[in-house]
Amino acid sequence: MIRFEKVVKTYAGQVAPALDQVSVDVEKGEFVFLVGTSGSGKSTFLRLVLREYRPTAGRVYVAGKEINRLASWKVPRMRRQIGTVFQDFRLLNNKTVNENVAFALQVIGRSRTEIRRLVPETLELVGLEGKGDRLPDELSGGEQQRVAIARAFVNRPQILIADEPTGNLDPSTSVGIMKLLDRINRTGTTVLMATHDAGIVDQMRKRVIELDHGRVVRDQAQGVYGFQH
Numbered sequence: 001m002i003r004f005e006k007v008v009k010t011y012a013g014q015v016a017p018a019l020d021q022v023s024v025d026v027e028k029g030e031f032v033f034l035v036g037t038s039g040s041g042k043s044t045f046l047r048l049v050l051r052e053y054r055p056t057a058g059r060v061y062v063a064g065k066e067i068n069r070l071a072s073w074k075v076p077r078m079r080r081q082i083g084t085v086f087q088d089f090r091l092l093n094n095k096t097v098n099e100n101v102a103f104a105l106q107v108i109g110r111s112r113t114e115i116r117r118l119v120p121e122t123l124e125l126v127g128l129e130g131k132g133d134r135l136p137d138e139l140s141g142g143e144q145q146r147v148a149i150a151r152a153f154v155n156r157p158q159i160l161i162a163d164e165p166t167g168n169l170d171p172s173t174s175v176g177i178m179k180l181l182d183r184i185n186r187t188g189t190t191v192l193m194a195t196h197d198a199g200i201v202d203q204m205r206k207r208v209i210e211l212d213h214g215r216v217v218r219d220q221a222q223g224v225y226g227f228q229h
């Protein structure tokens with residue numbers, strides 16, 4: 001589903017690469033944690049999957065396509081296969097929960113009938129039934145993140161990318177968010193999550209890929225956050 005072949009990314013004006021000869025293969029339906037200290041290259045990795053950047057060298061494949069060879073006009077369609085969730089939720093604060101989730105469908109031209117069906121169905125899936133008319137600031141942080149996940153998932157993308165999704169949440173709220181991401185993963189969605197949350201990684205026992213100075217230093221099935229060498 002996601003394949004990196006000897007990927008190098010060096011930002012303009014930088015000498016050291018942010019990613020250095022990274023080769024990784026993520027199968028459809030896998031759940032993968034990306035860990036590593038600040039600046040190790042996690043966000044760069046995620047941004048290459050979204051084609052926000054192109055690699056300096058090497059190849060990135062998403063769903064079988066080498067995405068850096070896609071024509072620019074095909075990029076939005078490629079990105080529709082990928083839902084994204086961030087630490088800071090990124091909701092539209094002047095729109096209700098329903099409108100936030102519906103917006104993700106409107107921009108890709110889904111019909112009103114589909115929107116009327118999919119929005120409540122997805123809000124129920126994330127545990128927000130009955131809260132569709134609230135504004136984001138009338139919700140707890142955990143609930144706001146659930147809205148963000150509903151928005152990312154309402155289009156049933158093949159891949160869900162989460163960049164520190166529990167970074168602003170307390171531990172018990174974080175556990176609820178992880179259960180939700182796990183449920184989404186069980187529907188067959190590939191989940192790629194960058195995190196500093198050792199407790200979560202240790203609890204979930206999923207594949208762990210660790211980056212250090214842009215290199216993959218560990219790729220462990222059913223891994224933990226801090227590996228004892």
Ligand SMILES: Nc1ncnc2c1ncn2[C@@H]1O[C@H](COP(=O)(O)OP(=O)(O)OP(=O)(O)O)[C@@H](O)[C@H]1O
Pocket residue numbers: 011012014017018036037038039040041042043044045
């Ligand atoms: N736009 C940019 N221009 C120049 N250098 C950048 C840019 N973005 C990131 N970097 C550098 O690339 C390296 C990797 O950064 P990246 O953001 O991928 O790390 P990270 O593991 O996601 O860190 P964090 O956990 O703090 O989010 C760092 O040295 C960073 O300073």
